[in-house]
Amino acid sequence: MKDNKQTVELEFMINATPTIVYPRLSTPHGLSEWFADDVNTSGNVFTFIWDDDTKRAELVELQRNKMVCFRWLDEDDTPSDRYLTLELERDELTNSLSLHVVEDLLQGDDEQNYATQLWEQQVGTLKHVLGA
Numbered sequence: 001m002k003d004n005k006q007t008v009e010l011e012f013m014i015n016a017t018p019t020i021v022y023p024r025l026s027t028p029h030g031l032s033e034w035f036a037d038d039v040n041t042s043g044n045v046f047t048f049i050w051d052d053d054t055k056r057a058e059l060v061e062l063q064r065n066k067m068v069c070f071r072w073l074d075e076d077d078t079p080s081d082r083y084l085t086l087e088l089e090r091d092e093l094t095n096s097l098s099l100h101v102v103e104d105l106l107q108g109d110d111e112q113n114y115a116t117q118l119w120e121q122q123v124g125t126l127k128h129v130l131g132a
Contacts, residue, residue, distance in 0.1 A: 005082055008115045010101045012123045015132035018065040018088045018097060024126060025086045025099075026068045034126040045077075046070065057084065072104075082106070099123065 014021055024030035028039040028046065036048040044059045057070035058079060067087040072080045082104035089098050101119055105111045 004107050005104045006107055006112055008101070008103050008105060008112050008119070010116065010119050010123075012099045012101070012119075012127075014088075014097045014099050014123075014127065014130070016097060016130045018090065020130060021088055021097065021099070021126075022065045024129065025088075026062060033129045035122055045073070099126075 024033055028041050031039040031046070031048070036050050038049040040047045040049075046057050046059060048055045048057065056073040056077060058073060059068070060071045060083070061067065061069035065088065067085065069083060069085045072082040072084065074080050083102070084104070085100070085102040087100040087102075089100060090096070091098070101123070103115060103119075105115055
């Protein structure tokens with residue numbers, strides 16, 4: 001199954017501090033401001049809701065003001081080998097903050113292009129929410 005995925009890696013500059021951005025990456029309320037229409041949790045399982053689509057992911061790693069990592073769950077709630085990692089990194093020289101997005105996708109012809117466009121749109125919404 002591991003050969004049946006591809007990975008998209010993107011970096012976005014964010015004009016805000018990690019303490020302001022991090023709650024938008026790690027909490028249901030914060031994620032529902034920009035990533036999904038609604039987000040619910042039950043334990044470490046996050047349910048992301050967009051229009052008529054619902055995806056579930058298990059929170060597998062959390063580093064305060066630094067990184068959040070989710071493992072996507074399959075239809076029957078079994079863990080997949082696909083992950084979504086959102087990581088904040090501060091450049092020590094310029095003091096600028098970047099958001100690194102690494103997402104494993106199912107193999108598909110246009111999946112990577114579609115995911116890149118979608119992330120650009122979603123991070124644009126995040127920047128708007130942050131006023132950045």
